[in-house]
Amino acid sequence: MDYLVVFKAAGLVGGLSFLMGSILALASIKLKIEVNPLVEKVLSVLPGSNCGACGKPGCEGAAEAIVAGEASYDACRAGGPEVAEAVARVLGIEAKVEENRVAPVLHCGLNRKEVAKKGFYNGVYDCLIAEQQTKGDLLCLYGCLGYGSCQKACPFNAITMDENNLPVFDLKKCTRCGVCVSTCPRGLIRFVPENARLVIKCSSKDRGKEVLSVCKKGCIACGICVKACSDGLSLVENIVVIDYEKNPDCPRGVEKCPTKCLLPYKA
Amino acid sequence: MRLLTFKGGVHPPERKELSAEKVIETAPLPSLLILPLSQHIGAPLAPVVGVGDEVREGQLIADSEAFVSAPLHAPASGRVKAIEPRLSFTGVKINSIVLEVSDSQEKTGLAPLTQADLTPEKIRKRAREAGLVGLGGAAFPTHVKLSPPSDKPIDTVLINGCECEPYLTCDYRLMLEEPEEIISGLKLIMIAVGANRGVIVVEENKRDAGQILNEIAEKEENIEVVLTKTKYPQGSEKHLIKAVLDREVPSGALPFEVGAYVQNVQTTIALSRAFWKGEPLTERVVTVSGEAVSHPKNLKVKLGTPAQDLIEFCGGFSEEPDKVIFGGPMTGFSIFDFSVPVVKGTSGILALKVGEIELGDRSNECLRCGRCLDACPVFLMPVTLANLTLAGDIDGLEAKGALDCVECGSCAFVCPTRRPLVQLIRYAKFEVLARKKK
Numbered sequence: 001m002d003y004l005v006v007f008k009a010a011g012l013v014g015g016l017s018f019l020m021g022s023i024l025a026l027a028s029i030k031l032k033i034e035v036n037p038l039v040e041k042v043l044s045v046l047p048g049s050n051c052g053a054c055g056k057p058g059c060e061g062a063a064e065a066i067v068a069g070e071a072s073y074d075a076c077r078a079g080g081p082e083v084a085e086a087v088a089r090v091l092g093i094e095a096k097v098e099e100n101r102v103a104p105v106l107h108c109g110l111n112r113k114e115v116a117k118k119g120f121y122n123g124v125y126d127c128l129i130a131e132q133q134t135k136g137d138l139l140c141l142y143g144c145l146g147y148g149s150c151q152k153a154c155p156f157n158a159i160t161m162d163e164n165n166l167p168v169f170d171l172k173k174c175t176r177c178g179v180c181v182s183t184c185p186r187g188l189i190r191f192v193p194e195n196a197r198l199v200i201k202c203s204s205k206d207r208g209k210e211v212l213s214v215c216k217k218g219c220i221a222c223g224i225c226v227k228a229c230s231d232g233l234s235l236v237e238n239i240v241v242i243d244y245e246k247n248p249d250c251p252r253g254v255e256k257c258p259t260k261c262l263l264p265y266k267a
Numbered sequence: 268m269r270l271l272t273f274k275g276g277v278h279p280p281e282r283k284e285l286s287a288e289k290v291i292e293t294a295p296l297p298s299l300l301i302l303p304l305s306q307h308i309g310a311p312l313a314p315v316v317g318v319g320d321e322v323r324e325g326q327l328i329a330d331s332e333a334f335v336s337a338p339l340h341a342p343a344s345g346r347v348k349a350i351e352p353r354l355s356f357t358g359v360k361i362n363s364i365v366l367e368v369s370d371s372q373e374k375t376g377l378a379p380l381t382q383a384d385l386t387p388e389k390i391r392k393r394a395r396e397a398g399l400v401g402l403g404g405a406a407f408p409t410h411v412k413l414s415p416p417s418d419k420p421i422d423t424v425l426i427n428g429c430e431c432e433p434y435l436t437c438d439y440r441l442m443l444e445e446p447e448e449i450i451s452g453l454k455l456i457m458i459a460v461g462a463n464r465g466v467i468v469v470e471e472n473k474r475d476a477g478q479i480l481n482e483i484a485e486k487e488e489n490i491e492v493v494l495t496k497t498k499y500p501q502g503s504e505k506h507l508i509k510a511v512l513d514r515e516v517p518s519g520a521l522p523f524e525v526g527a528y529v530q531n532v533q534t535t536i537a538l539s540r541a542f543w544k545g546e547p548l549t550e551r552v553v554t555v556s557g558e559a560v561s562h563p564k565n566l567k568v569k570l571g572t573p574a575q576d577l578i579e580f581c582g583g584f585s586e587e588p589d590k591v592i593f594g595g596p597m598t599g600f601s602i603f604d605f606s607v608p609v610v611k612g613t614s615g616i617l618a619l620k621v622g623e624i625e626l627g628d629r630s631n632e633c634l635r636c637g638r639c640l641d642a643c644p645v646f647l648m649p650v651t652l653a654n655l656t657l658a659g660d661i662d663g664l665e666a667k668g669a670l671d672c673v674e675c676g677s678c679a680f681v682c683p684t685r686r687p688l689v690q691l692i693r694y695a696k697f698e699v700l701a702r703k704k705k
Binding site for chain 1: 358359360601603604626627628629687690691693694697
């Protein structure tokens with residue numbers, strides 16, 4: 001056996017790899033792209049889940065935008081004040097402490113056992129598809145469809161569906177990124193201030209009689225709560241609207257609400 | 268006669284025997300007519316009458332300035348009770364004119380036209396004035412269809428007498444009972460689009476209708492009757508052209524691209540009536556059928572008649588139906604409230620039992636058997652499209668031709684695990700279109 005062949009082959013391959021490696025090493029020095037070290041530092045304090053809630057293509061895009069001044073230091077909605085503070089520290093600027101934190105609330109309080117249904121839905125179990133085509137099995141055109149698209153969309157697993165097929169938010173896991181808010185085809189999930197004292201658990205714009213004919217828990221626009229506390233509560237398009245700027249507390253309205261859709265809130 | 272056909276498609280049970288031998292009857296006038304202001308493809312209408320107004324049968328009650336739109340006429344004399352959102356068969360509330368029918372009926376209409384008016388412009392104008400839309404189901408305004416671009420000459424007009432949807436027999440009955448009107452309407456369309464050949468296409472299972480039409484067509488120079496194999500969806504525009512003329516309508520294009528024009532039998536008859544007799548479109552023939560209906564019938568129905576009234580006229584339900592469908596069983600809409608009215612595009616009201624249809628969980632997994640690929644008449648890959656929809660891959664959907672889907676339902680019909688393929692692909696089309704608009 002001619003051992004020389006082995007050495008020849010090893011030498012050839014080794015030589016080639018050395019040559020190629022040298023070219024690559026040279027290229028990496030010569031063709032180096034200047035990355036702003038600040039971007040990497042900012043990226044390291046961002047959550048890194050690439051949820052896209054800030055509107056940028058992932059956390060790297062957000063970091064670039066923040067450093068370039070195209071986005072504010074608190075652009076990361078998922079990170080909240082802690083991340084904003086960390087980003088501000090990296091950038092060397094002062095972070096303003098955000099007072100008005102928000103929390104997601106489902107503006108529907110239907111009871112799936114009582115609510116009037118069209119029939120049996122045997123399509124795709126997805127709210128977006130159901131809403132676009134058959135509108136699910138509820139007679140109410142505003143109520144929660146219950147197929148859990150918000151749960152599937154949540155990047156932080158903060159949503160679970162309860163036995164009534166309504167989403168429940170785990171505020172410890174929730175980062176207020178707002179993906180569920182934009183996912184819900186009926187716009188039922190909306191942010192309210194964390195210190196809010198009232199929520200309205202209905203979104204139906206139908207008149208009272210029509211609401212009652214399909215759901216016993218809907219807002220019938222009777223206006224009793226508005227009469228009890230006119231400051232901060234109003235009726236717009238057959239539904240009670242709460243002005244969170246004034247942040248009303250209305251125990252008499254809650255007590256007198258005939259369908260119990262106006263409820264006290266605690267984050 | 269040689270039997271023509273196309274590739275792909277399915278053979279659902281025909282079930283036409285339930286109503287095929289029933290002569291068309293006129294349904295009684297209901298006490299209330301509900302007339303949605305958007306029952307065609309295109310711009311919704313604005314009412315030209317107010318609440319409380321007395322209207323006469325055939326009077327114009329709603330119109331629109333837009334080109335792609337078709338006006339609406341009062342189907343009966345009466346008083347406008349309300350103009351408000353009412354439930355339509357699609358499950359949403361549409362602004363509708365509610366008409367209280369009065370005891371004395373008075374008729375008005377358009378002026379009948381004569382031999383001297385046989386020009387393309389006048390025929391098109393009359394189609395618009397009479398509120399004609401495609402009565403096969405899609406409800407596309409006829410005058411728009413009659414106005415193809417001038418650089419695309421049309422040589423052949425096809426009259427669609429296939430009625431490939433199971434159960435429906437309204438077109439079949441009309442071919443048997445009013446063949447002269449079909450030929451007369453066909454001649455009008457040929458003049459309007461400048462075609463020199465007219466072909467009436469009938470499926471093999473309606474051979475007798477084909478023979479009757481053929482006897483009349485033989486006396487005409489440029490008109491012939493051809494038979495196709497009985498297969499779903501033969502009545503689809505693109506498949507009709509492929510089978511009869513062996514021309515393929517390109518992806519995303521309309522039939523005039525290949526010099527063809529397709530019109531449904533019932534629309535052809537309505538055009539002939541509107542032109543020669545000055546009758547606007549206020550009624551249509553609807554098949555009421557299904558195992559759960561006591562006496563299936565073919566009914567001449569005033570537009571706006573609630574489904575409830577028609578079912579009662581057919582003897583009511585013989586047993587509790589499991590599903591009630593507006594339109595044909597393959598492409599129709601399932602309804603949950605029987606007060607919804609018949610509109611221009613309603614070809615049937617079907618009350619079905621389990622056994623004729625299936626109810627059950629459809630959120631199943633794919634077996635990868637590939638039957639949907641064989642069934643798809645536009646040669647798409649339904650399973651791939653459905654999976655891309657679930658994955659949210661809009662680029663992939665567009666690349667795989669999701670927009671070419673004709674929503675015929677053949678794939679969902681053959682799927683052994685009963686996946687909701689059409690629903691998924693329909694959503695995909697919506698998503699792809701929404702992104703294209705951006």
